Structure formats: C-alpha cells, structure tokens
Amino acid sequence: MTESLIACDYCDLLQKIPSLEPNQTAKCARCGSILYRSKKDSLNRTLSFTLAGLIFFILANSFPLISLDIQGRTQTSRLITGCVDLYRHGMLSLAALVFATSILMPFLKFIGTAYIFMPLKFSRLTWKTKPIFKILKTIHPWGMIEIYLLGIFVAYVKLSDMATINIGIAAYAFIASILFMVAADASWDPYETWNKLEKNHE
C-alpha cells in the first residue's frame, strides 16, 4: 500500500502519487506546495545538462573573471581570488564561506549528479550511490553561484565610475554553467531516479 502513497513535505498530508503526463506538476491538496513533478526524458537531460555545466564550471574557474583598469594599472581576478584575498586580510571564516558556497558546493553538486546518473544511464551498479544522493540533497541550498552572479553585476556597477571594468571569458562560462545547473535541476525527476536505483540494486 505504501508504494502508491506520498506524504507532503510541508503539511504531512497522505495522498496518492498522481499519475502525471510528462512535465506536469502535482500540488498538495491541502497546502498547495509542490508534491511531485514528472519530467520528460529526465535521465538523459539531467545527465547532459550536468556534464555541460561541469565543463563550463571548470572553464569558469580556469580563466580570468573580471579585470579592472585604474590609471594605467590593470588588476585581474579569478573566481578563487576573492577567497584568497579575504584569507590574506585575516578573514578565514569569510574566505571559507565564500569558497564553500561559490566553488566547492557547486562543484560537488556537478560531480555528484554526474556520478549518480552516468551508471544509471548504462544500468550499472555503483558504489555508494545512496549516500551521495543524500549528500546532494543536503548541500543543495548551499550552492549559490546564481547569487554570486548577481554579486558580480552589483560589483561591476559599483566600480564602473571608479575604473574601467572588463568582463573576462570566465564570466561567460560562469553564466553558462549556471544556466546548465538550473536546467539540470529542472529536469531531475527524483522518483524516476530512485526507481532506477532500486532496480539496479536488486
């Protein structure tokens, strides 16, 4: 009996798992929160978006993000530079927070998702998939690259009357990796993933 039932995360109402057409959303009958979203071609799309996002995220970390010209002097900065400089100013906790939320967590999210979905795609059994799935769920709110992007925009405007700012190629790769991460999140169907995982482990 429990297989066909689901409890709302927000109000605990027990209800039947609705049978949905692809890309439909079921809302909780009592509190209106999203109960379940069915996704078209979820496995392939999530995997490809994640791999694309991972590649762009690596590129975003490998090249200069922004550079600044003041009175003939140029300063270039990468994604990691902010963390390093905060640390140099003695703000270890701040440096660690910025590093964790803008580099480490997003990176783990890309890697972890790819690690789960690659073997699923080829119906292979994997090692420690379930713990990694749980870690991904836990770190989900702590990856904040889309917020970092807004931070770049704000810093750009703030500095633009003081100096000339040039956007580096890493910034474009960064935007691409955010778009792919959002697309991967939006096409992930956790029910399908768990059904497949269970099948593989039987």
Add this chain to the structure above:
Amino acid sequence: MNNLSAIKASLASCHFCCQLSKSENLPAKQYSACPRCGGTLHFRKPNSISRTWALILAASILYIPANILPVMRVTWKGGSDSDTILSGIMGLMEEGMWLIALIIFVASILIPMLKIISLIFLLISVQIKSSWCPKDRTMLYRVVEGVGRWSMIDIYVISIMVALVQLGAVATVEPELGAVFFASVVVITMFASISFDPRLIWDSFEESNR
C-alpha cells in the same frame, strides 16, 4: 483516507527519498534508518522548536554588530572610508545607483529582518497551537526558506571588490569585521529555517479541528 496525515497512519516520510515507512514501534522522538536510502527517519524534525529558537536568538544578537560595524573600507583618491551596510546603501543612492541600492537594501537589510520576524511568528503560532490560516503560514515558510540565500549577495560583492581593487595607495578595498557578523547572520538564519518543521503548523491545526 481523506485529510489523514502520514504521522496518524504511523508512516514516516523520508526527508531524502520521500519513501514512506511503516514505523509503528517508533516513538515520536526516536528515529530509525530509511529502508530505501538509509537516511535517518523521523516523523518530525528533532527538537525543531527549541533548535530554531536558539538559532533565531543567536541571529538576532549578531544582527546588531552586523549593522553597526563597518563591512568594508575603501581607499580611493587619497581618502579612506569605512562603510556599514546602511551607509553603503546611502552612498549608492547619493551616486544615483538606485537599482543597486535597492538590490542591496532588499537582500541585506529587508530579507534578514523579515526572515527573523517570520520565523519568530511561526514558532509562536505553533507553540500556542494556533489553527489560524495554516495554508498561509506554510506559504510564508516556503518564502522564508527560498529567499534567505539571497542575502549572501553583499558578501560576494565585498569578496569580488577586495579581489579586484588591490592597487596600494591608488585604490584599495579591504573587508572589515562587520562582514563576518553579517555572514554569520545569513548562515545562522539559513540553518534556522532548515531546522523549523512546517508540519508542526498542521499538527496543531489538526488537533484543534478534531
């Protein structure tokens, strides 16, 4: 079946994989492992109310130095200025950067304050077992849960400016202590909203409608 909550049917929903497990022998405060994913299983988040109160209290205290102390020092054209969050916003308004001033005001001042007030309101409403508008309170919780992360913008702006403006006497941006307090408010309020269990809103609603 209608309007039955999972806890009444002795079913615990896994936080990680949403699998329901029959947990008749499970006292309300203990937990076991989810048979599907191995995650810890409980009917309600453990010590949700006291944990959320403790975090909210800590965040409210840290909110004061976060707003009083300067978050950043800018050296430019021979002068040197320390800015608090509020004086930074005023500076942006004086320079006519209204959009940026608005973004920072909403993310750094409005969101943390509303988040703390909303969580206190939700906690009290659950503790007095209010049955008032549970749907709206659930919605309020979802908003609090969703927007809290955006307060990090100011921290990223500081980090980007510190990295970019390191030109000695010509122009320098340095982080200051207020930024650490502000960041801890953001992180602690995020933990507070994670530790609050919105299902408690519906528990007291069900109790009073019995």
